[in-house]
Amino acid sequence: MKVITLKEREMKLGEKIKKLRNDAELTQPELADKAQIEQSYLSKLENEKGTPSFDVIEKIAQAFEMNAMDLIESLDLDYIQKQLGHIPEIAVKTAEKHREKQVKIKRLYILSVVMVVLGVALFYAGHRGLFVANSSYEYYSAGFINEGEPLKRFSIHRIQIINENNEEFNQRIKENRSRLDELYLFKHDYRGEKFVEHYGKQRRYFDLVKSDYNLQQVNKAHELLGILFFICGWFGMFYIYRFKRL
Numbered sequence: 576m577k578v579i580t581l582k583e584r585e586m587k588l589g590e591k592i593k594k595l596r597n598d599a600e601l602t603q604p605e606l607a608d609k610a611q612i613e614q615s616y617l618s619k620l621e622n623e624k625g626t627p628s629f630d631v632i633e634k635i636a637q638a639f640e641m642n643a644m645d646l647i648e649s650l651d652l653d654y655i656q657k658q659l660g661h662i663p664e665i666a667v668k669t670a671e672k673h674r675e676k677q678v679k680i681k682r683l684y685i686l687s688v689v690m691v692v693l694g695v696a697l698f699y700a701g702h703r704g705l706f707v708a709n710s711s712y713e714y715y716s717a718g719f720i721n722e723g724e725p726l727k728r729f730s731i732h733r734i735q736i737i738n739e740n741n742e743e744f745n746q747r748i749k750e751n752r753s754r755l756d757e758l759y760l761f762k763h764d765y766r767g768e769k770f771v772e773h774y775g776k777q778r779r780y781f782d783l784v785k786s787d788y789n790l791q792q793v794n795k796a797h798e799l800l801g802i803l804f805f806i807c808g809w810f811g812m813f814y815i816y817r818f819k820r821l
Contacts, residue, residue, distance in 0.1 A: 586649075586650055586651060587623055587650065587651065587654050587658070588620065588623070588627070588632075588647075588650060588654070588658070588659070589620050589621045589622055589623040590621075590623075591646065591649060591650055592606075592617075592620060592621055592635060593621045595639050596621075599639060603617055603618060603621075606635075606638060609638040610631075610634040610635045610637070610638040611634055612631060612634060612635070616631075617635075620635075626658065626659075628662065629643065629662050629663075629664040629665060632646065632647065643664075644665075644668050647659065647665060647668075648672070655669060656669070680815060680819050683811060683815060683819075684811070684812065684815050686808075686811065687807075687808045687809075687810075687811030687812045687815065688808065688812065689808070690804045690805070690807055690808030690811065691804070691805055691808035691809055691812065692808075693801075693804050693808075694800075694801045694802065694803070694804030694805030694806075694807075694808055695801065695805060696801070697797050697798070697800050697801030697804060698797070698798050698801030698802060698805070699801070700794075700797055700801075701793075701794040701795065701796070701797030701798035701800075701801060702790075702794070702798055704790075704791065704794055706793065706794065706797060707791045707793050707794055708763035708764065708791075709788055709789060709790050709791055709794055710763065710765070710786065710787065710788050710789075711761060711762070711763055711786070711787050711789070712761070712762045712763070712764075712765055712766065712783060712785070712786050713759060713760070713761055713762075713783070713784050713785040713786070714759070714760040714761075714762065714766065714770070714781040714782065714783055714784065715757070715758070715759055715760075715781065715782050715784045716729075716757070716758045716760075716779040716780060716781045716782075717729035717751070717755060717756070717757055717780075718751070718754050718755050718756040718757070718779075719754070719756060719774065719777040719778070719779060720777060720778045720779065720780060721776070721777060722776045722777070725737055726771060726778070726780045727780065728747070728751070728780070729751055729755075729780070731748070734747075758779065760781060765786075766781070766783075767783070768782070768783050769781065769782055769783065
């Protein structure tokens with residue numbers, strides 16, 4: 576497929592025909608004969624002194640082994656609308672192309688909006704650790720608590736809720752030494768400052784001893800991807816608003 580330069584797209588019909596003829600190394604008589612039109616008429620067209628019918632444009636295009644609309648669409652858009660827009664075939668085709676262009680622009684705008692929304696969502700999800708938790712929590716339990724015993728069985732302080740006296744406190748601490756069975760749990764979900772887990776008739780009482788926040792690599796990637804989506808979407812919306820009005 577031949578690439579049409581910006582300079583060529585600014586051409587008028589006569590200029591384009593003349594360029595194609597020169598590129599094909601044809602004289603006016605040779606092109607007129609090949610297109611089956613009068614040389615004088617071709618000369619007027621090349622000098623922008625006449626308005627051709629669609630049939631004539633089609634004949635000239637076929638002489639260069641082109642489609643008529645391909646030849647027309649390679650011209651300056653304002654020129655097509657002002658000088659050739661009155662030709663029914665061109666008017667219909669131009670209207671179709673305009674509708675197709677509008678549909679593409681709307682699709683691009685919707686895609687840009689989706690990218691902005693997706694970018695914000697990805698950044699938020701990464702920052703808050705919705706996919707992979709950024710926070711970690713360390714819980715500690717000293718040992719198993721039997722049925723009927725207070726949850727603070729392994730507390731190193733007197734248990735006020737049962738009005739524990741000094742003798743009872745010392746006896747409990749002494750018994751706890753033989754029952755000590757420490758367990759650390761590392762969680763990414765927050766279970767509160769304290770929580771209880773049941774193991775049959777026994778229980779464990781856990782205290783929060785440490786919490787950390789560390790942005791995970793995968794969440795950093797989500798944040799970066801979110802920023803890129805947002806920028807691309809915003810640029811697309813700005814470009815359409817500035818240069819491709821809906």
